[in-house]
Amino acid sequence: MCFPGQIFRAAGQKEGFMHRYRSHTCGALGESEVGQEVRLSGWCHRIRDHGGLLFIDLRDHYGLTQCVIDPDSKAFKLAETLRSEWVVRMDGKARLRPAGTENRDLPTGLIEVYVTDVEVLGPAKELPLQVFGDQPFPEETRLTYRFLDLRRETLHNNIMTRVKVIDAMRQKMKAQGFNEFATPILTASSPEGARDFLVPSRIHPGKFYALPQAPQQYKQLLMMAGFDRYFQIAPCFRDEDPRADRLPGEFYQLDLEMSFVEQEDIFAAVEPGIGGIFREFGNGKHVTPSPWPRIPYATSMAKYGSDKPDLRIINPHTKAPLEMADVSERFRGSNFKVFARILEDAKNQVWAIPAPNGGQRTFCDRMNSWAQGEGQPGLGYMFWREGEEGAAGPIANNIGPERAEAIRAQLGLKAGDACFFAAGDPDKFVKFAGAARIKVGQDLNLIDENRYELAWIVDFPMFEYNEEDKKVDFSHNPFSMPQGGMDALTTMDPLTIKAFQYDIACNGFEIASGGIRNHNPDAMVKAFEIAGYGEETVIEKFGGMYRAFQYGSPPHGGMAAGVDRIVMLLVGAQNLREVALFPMNQQALDLLMGAPAEATPKQLRELSLRVNAPEK
Numbered sequence: 194m195c196f197p198g199q200i201f202r203a204a205g206q207k208e209g210f211m212h213r214y215r216s217h218t219c220g221a222l223g224e225s226e227v228g229q230e231v232r233l234s235g236w237c238h239r240i241r242d243h244g245g246l247l248f249i250d251l252r253d254h255y256g257l258t259q260c261v262i263d264p265d266s267k268a269f270k271l272a273e274t275l276r277s278e279w280v281v282r283m284d285g286k287a288r289l290r291p292a293g294t295e296n297r298d299l300p301t302g303l304i305e306v307y308v309t310d311v312e313v314l315g316p317a318k319e320l321p322l323q324v325f326g327d328q329p330f331p332e333e334t335r336l337t338y339r340f341l342d343l344r345r346e347t348l349h350n351n352i353m354t355r356v357k358v359i360d361a362m363r364q365k366m367k368a369q370g371f372n373e374f375a376t377p378i379l380t381a382s383s384p385e386g387a388r389d390f391l392v393p394s395r396i397h398p399g400k401f402y403a404l405p406q407a408p409q410q411y412k413q414l415l416m417m418a419g420f421d422r423y424f425q426i427a428p429c430f431r432d433e434d435p436r437a438d439r440l441p442g443e444f445y446q447l448d449l450e451m452s453f454v455e456q457e458d459i460f461a462a463v464e465p466g467i468g469g470i471f472r473e474f475g476n477g478k479h480v481t482p483s484p485w486p487r488i489p490y491a492t493s494m495a496k497y498g499s500d501k502p503d504l505r506i507i508n509p510h511t512k513a514p515l516e517m518a519d520v521s522e523r524f525r526g527s528n529f530k531v532f533a534r535i536l537e538d539a540k541n542q543v544w545a546i547p548a549p550n551g552g553q554r555t556f557c558d559r560m561n562s563w564a565q566g567e568g569q570p571g572l573g574y575m576f577w578r579e580g581e582e583g584a585a586g587p588i589a590n591n592i593g594p595e596r597a598e599a600i601r602a603q604l605g606l607k608a609g610d611a612c613f614f615a616a617g618d619p620d621k622f623v624k625f626a627g628a629a630r631i632k633v634g635q636d637l638n639l640i641d642e643n644r645y646e647l648a649w650i651v652d653f654p655m656f657e658y659n660e661e662d663k664k665v666d667f668s669h670n671p672f673s674m675p676q677g678g679m680d681a682l683t684t685m686d687p688l689t690i691k692a693f694q695y696d697i698a699c700n701g702f703e704i705a706s707g708g709i710r711n712h713n714p715d716a717m718v719k720a721f722e723i724a725g726y727g728e729e730t731v732i733e734k735f736g737g738m739y740r741a742f743q744y745g746s747p748p749h750g751g752m753a754a755g756v757d758r759i760v761m762l763l764v765g766a767q768n769l770r771e772v773a774l775f776p777m778n779q780q781a782l783d784l785l786m787g788a789p790a791e792a793t794p795k796q797l798r799e800l801s802l803r804v805n806a807p808e809k
Contacts, residue, residue, distance in 0.1 A: 211230075215282070216233075217231055218233075218253055218254070219251050219256050219257055219301070220257070221255065222258055222301050223300075223301065224289070227289055227304060231285065231286070231306060232282065233251055233253075234253065234314065235252050235258075235280070236251070237252075237275050237276065238250040238257060238277070239277070240276070246262075247272050248261055249262065249308075259306070260305065261305050267309070271313070277320060277323070277325065279313060280313075280314040281314055282314055283311055286306065287306055288307055290302075290303060290304060321341070322335065327345060333778070336777075336778055336784040337784040338785075343774070351764045355760045357474070358756070358759065358763065365469055366449065369422075369466070371422040371423065372420065373423075374424075376415075376425060376427070377405070378404060379392060379403075381402070381734075382401070383403070383734050383735065388432035388433065390432050391404075392404065393800040395799050395800050405429060406431050407429050407753060408425060408448050409670075410735065410738050412450040413450065413749065414737060415450065416450055416747060416749040417738075419452075421453075423448075423451075423751075424448060426448075427445065427448040428443055428444075429444055429446055438758070440769050440770070441780075442777050442781055444755065444757050445755075447754040448751070449462075452749045453749070456651070456693055460649060463697075464483045465483070467697065468481070468482075468483060470763075471762075475763060478643050478644055478645055479645065481648070487648075489650075491652070494619075494623055495619075496514075496516040497517065498628070498630055499624075500696065501696065501698040501702055501703040502627075502650075502701070503634070503646070503701030504646035505634075505700055506631065508549055510606075515549075515630060516547075517626060518604055519545075520603060520604075527593075527596055528592060529588055532573075532614070536616075540618055541617055541618055542616070543614055543615070543616045544622075545604055546614070546615070546633060547605075547612045548612055550610065551576065551611040552609045556637075560572055560636075561574070563632060567628065569625060574586055574588065575597060575611065576612075577606065579608050579609045583598075584598075645699055646699065648697070649697060652676070653669045653694040654669075654688065655667070655668065656690060656723060657688070664725050665723055665724060668692075669694045669708070672708070672710050672711060673708035673709065674709045674712070675691070675692055675693075675711070676693060677690065679719065682719045682723065692708060694706075697752075699759075702762065704759055705754035709748070710750055710751075713742070718731050757769050757773060791804075792804070
């Protein structure tokens with residue numbers, strides 16, 4: 194196997210004979226090769242004609258080398274016909290670039306190849322998108338011609354970073370005693386929160402396999418089988434509607450499970466690995482040191498309006514993450530009747546979103562307009578002008594100076610600052626309040642872009658009320674252990690039970706999720722009964738795991754980290770498609786391969802299927 198910098202030689206070929214296609218890669222030549230006869234193969238990245246002298250930047254996977262062809266070369270006539278992205282072989286002599294023309298930002302920037310011979314290996318038609326440069330092209334074009342898109346420097350580098358990140362994940366897991374297991378792809382359907390992709394069985398007509406939404410049951414069964422520490426770079430398949438934060442159809446996760454552990458054992462095993470990945474590939478950005486903050490779910494929602502808070506939004510006064518606050522008491526019984534009436538309902542609250550350095554009416558008006566664009570009637574505010582006493586704005590005028598000063602003191606604000614208000618049922622406005630916090634951070638430059646802020650979100654509710662179906666549902670992972678175990682399931686209001694469930698939040702994204710598992714079969718049945726599933730459903734859908742729990746089940750837990758999201762954060766991409774090789778578009782269409790496609794009549798007959806598509 195040859196690596197960058199090594200001389201290529203075919204098997205059995207004697208020293209002194211040149212490899213058919215290359216002696217070096219396009220990223221290998223340096224001063225030590227000056228004077229050598231070399232052979233390179235690659236793509237014509239950029240072609241420049243300088244008064245009859247041709248300069249061709251030749252590119253391969255490893256890098257780029259400048260090649261020079263003058264009219265005296267026998268290769269010149271052929272070289273004049275070359276176009277971008279033609280694949281060619283070039284022979285010549287490595288030499289130093291003329292003084293003043295070096296490119297020290299390029300690994301091969303001190304040398305060039307004086308070309309004596311050219312062979313066209315693969316001509317290219319007119320390009321639907323340019324490989325040179327990073328100019329934008331329509332997503333449809335990029336995905337249809339993904340093989341060209343992947344040649345472009347940024348995307349090519351993103352994919353190689355992904356390869357290195359996955360390799361590092363494997364190394365870090367194995368170093369901690371985890372073993373890599375491959376779990377089945379064809380499995381049984383299970384209600385795990387999303388629709389399954391179904392695969393019809395030819396051998397068993399009318400029956401279907403399912404592609405795994407996650408290896409959840411299999412990894413727990415591995416713990417039942419006594420393997421103790423499992424991990425896998427696992428493909429997961431979910432037939433979900435398009436989402437901005439997930440690739441359509443399939444995604445990959447670092448999946449792991451451990452036996453005889455409590456929640457803190459999982460944290461201690463995961464933090465060095467995930468934190469180490471961000472330190473290794475984060476280009477010197479600050480990474481939260483261990484132990485990471487543990488933020489209860491309810492606290493995260495109340496302070497940040499999200500269960501995946503962006504802790505890089507910093508309050509310049511406190512040097513800590515910007516936090517919202519409940520200021521209901523400042524408005525209860527006040528002359529600002531809108532909020533006072535809202536607070537007559539006991540479940541309602543008024544939250545304040547502080548905006549340090551936002552104390553200008555123009556900024557407050559822009560925030561109000563933004564809120565209206567988000568479907569809100571508006572966004573109430575107060576602000577404090579530099580050099581003036583007291584708060585300004587309609588709300589301040591209504592509640593009076595004493596209440597306004599109490600709000601300022603509670604939030605730790607100063608002259609030149611502002612705050613905004615969200616009022617009503619927190620369950621209904623919390624998402625908007627969290628978005629307003631992010632908008633404040635963005636517009637006032639409060640986000641520290643040079644940080645990876647990691648935190649555990651813990652104590653998720655075990656159940657939630659489904660307004661649409663008028664029933665109690667699992668709120669997170671149905672296989673998690675309720676805090677308090679069987680006693681909590683039998684004696685507590687289900688909506689007050691917390692679970693041993695946890696997420697990792699990083700810079701406003703959920704990058705991992707997991708839990709300590711409910712390994713007690715009776716407690717498992719009881720939890721599913723609360724969510725509306727009888728014991729027969731548990732046995733039917735999760736029979737393998739239910740039976741395994743009857744035969745000596747160790748306490749166990751684990752988690753799964755999203756590979757795609759982690760790589761996206763590391764390379765600074767704005768979209769998951771920028772870190773995936775051959776993604777679908779947002780309509781779940783593979784524009785390159787033409788999937789999904791209609792099955793042939795023969796295929797349908799073999800599967801004993803008929804298509805009953807809805808009328809268009």
